[in-house]
Amino acid sequence: MTARAQDIGLGAFFCALGLAAAFKASDYRGATGIYPMSLGLVIAAFGLLIALRAALRGRPVPRPLIENGRNMAIVAALSAAYLALVPVLGFYVASFTAGITLPFALGYRRPLAAVLAAAVFMAVVWMVFAVILQRPLPGAFWAA
Numbered sequence: 001m002t003a004r005a006q007d008i009g010l011g012a013f014f015c016a017l018g019l020a021a022a023f024k025a026s027d028y029r030g031a032t033g034i035y036p037m038s039l040g041l042v043i044a045a046f047g048l049l050i051a052l053r054a055a056l057r058g059r060p061v062p063r064p065l066i067e068n069g070r071n072m073a074i075v076a077a078l079s080a081a082y083l084a085l086v087p088v089l090g091f092y093v094a095s096f097t098a099g100i101t102l103p104f105a106l107g108y109r110r111p112l113a114a115v116l117a118a119a120v121f122m123a124v125v126w127m128v129f130a131v132i133l134q135r136p137l138p139g140a141f142w143a144a
Helices: 003-025 030-057 069-089 091-105 111-132
Strands: none
Touching: 003 030, 069 091, 091 111
């Protein structure tokens, strides 16, 4: 498959996914749908940009669909583990753990940078959802 075809397909996929999310969010009552609808529309817009850019300027050169199958399998396995751990550990603990584990599993060997990046990411997520939007994220099952 060519790089151009891959980029057009991926862009179209994200465009459709974003539009579907925005459409689903339009059913939410009151202001609860504003954030997911906006996020869906942003995803759709970026997907459209990727597809259009590839259609207009993409190169029809062959490109493998997956360049590093080992890393793809690691990311898939750790993503599944993360999704399974969110209800048990809560969003913040599971996300912080994933933010540290994933870089090391993929070969990154700077522990201070990984911990710092995960901590900053979690602080930003907490600030956006808990403080600004006042929408707390799922906690651990024992904290309920």
